[in-house]
Amino acid sequence: MNKRNWEFIIVKATILQAPNQITLKEVEIPVIGTGDLLIRMRAATVCGTDIRIFRGRKTLGVRYPSILGHEFAGEIVDTGGRREFSVGDRIGLCPAISCGQCYRCKRGAENLCEEGMNFGYEIDGGFAEFVRIPSKAVDSGNVRKLPANMTFGEAALVEPLSCVLNGQEKVNLGFADIVVIIGAGPIGLMHVLLARLRGAMKIIVSDPNQYRRDAAMRFGADVAIDPGTENVTARVKAETDGRGADVVLCAIGVPALARQATDMVAHGGRVSLFAGFSKGDVSEMDINAIHYSEITITGSFGLSRRNFDDAFDMVALGRLNVAPLITETFGLDEAPRAFEMAESGAALKVAIENV
DSSP states (O other), rough: OOOOGGGTTTEEEEEEEEEEEEEEEEEEEOOTTTTTTEEEEEEOOHHHHHHHHHHOOOOOOOOOBEEEEEEEEEEEEEEOOOOSSTOOOOOEOOOOOSSSSSSHHHOOOOOOOSOEEBBTTTOOOOSSSEEOOOOHHHHHHEEOOOOOOOOOHHHHHHHHHHHHHHHHTTTTTOOTTTTEEEESSSHHHHHHHHHHHTOOOOOOOOOOOOOHHHHHHTOOOOOOTTTTTTTTTHHHHHHHSSSSSEEEEEEEEOHHHHHHHOOOOOEEEEEOOOOOOOOOOOOOOOHHHHHTTTTTEOOOOOOOHHHHHHHHHHTTTTTTTGGGEEEEEEEEHHHHHHHHHHTTTTTSEEEEEOO
């Protein structure tokens, strides 16, 4: 479709004006250049990071005003002259565009690239009717066509699943491991699904929310613990004959839980500080336990295109069913309500649809 047909069209977008200020506004449709794609957003899911940005707890790379949303999928309405895509193609997107040239990228750590760009941060994201996909993202292989069996909602969830895959690879989670997942929100539940697929022998989840504990059991956990009524470390030791867990994944950004993770991990075990923490957060840890028990502690941030492709294929081939994670759906006009629902903890994954 000729780009001049899009001139002066007014569309809807969810604008982050400042911390705690998000509104639905009418804006001009994004202008694309040669090689860019213009897509109509069909489904975008709300991430915990979106909430942290909204509340001003995460500021790095954030612009005001801007359009949030890095978990989204859509339908191409303008190919920008590209021959490998057609109007009407359904696509998913890896939202992290690495530079490909820096020290980190050349050593296989493109998720840590400091020169790259990310949708929902440096580039306007998916909480809008239409989204511009820069040619750099297309040239780098960040765009995947959806197979017929893959919904837009499932495609939007590939990004968080990619991050979960990155985290589990960092701790080499695998066959016969006993795994503890602290937090049973959407990310914690994805950890449950993936840990089961990777052959974990026993999966223990801790979360104070009964609704989420019940969800964890439905998604494949073996044990769900309420930390408000039970000593989690003692229960984990009891469930593991006093040994502790081989892998502990912190899926909640609460500093005190880092210490709890090292208390419940086995000798030679691995701990992933997966969740994002607020700037300036610190945690007290038993460094003697880390030393004498040879505990490995690692962080996990974002995703690479390899993680995205692997996660995409898992969903496309039916190896992982992520669709049940979406429990609430809102229209674009209701985006502020969607944020409220996501923040409340009364839902698992909240989606915004543009139908």
